[in-house]
Amino acid sequence: MQTTMKRQRLLPRNRQGGFSMLEVMIALTVITVGMLGIAVMQQFAIARNVDAKELSVATNLAVEMMDRIQYSQKNVVSYNGVDVSSASATCPATPQMTAGDCTQWQARLIASRLPSVRGTVSVTATGPASLNQWLVTVQIRWSNLVYPLTFTSVVSLG
16 A cells, blocks of 8 residues: 555656647737737827828928018018919919019929918018018918918018
8 A cells, every 4th residue: 555655656747738728818819919009009100200291391381481581571561462272373473583482382382292282471560660570471281280380470671
């Protein structure tokens, strides 16, 4: 009887080796959820990257028009009412420099490939009349944008 007890103690226990099916399934579920999360984050990052590119392009276009107006300060009032889009343009006929700036700006807006892009310029008097100052507002809108991109500057002719 003692020999059988010793043999039972000396025999290796039947230990389980490897992973169970349940453990594998749980690991696969965790990995799958993680991969789906990474895919969603990647999609979000790409969409925000496109938004940032469009915003940069529109900012450059607005600043370009603002620079054109600053360069042509004596004609600042003639820029009022400029309204250009891919479909149409409202450009002043005179002075020639303002009309040329408007036409070139329309070409640049179209070349930007912003969807349904539209640019407007408004010029209003600001401050005391003796200072001869004008508030210039340049706005750019496109279909993917909730609010228009707006730049304002004061041009002084004094």
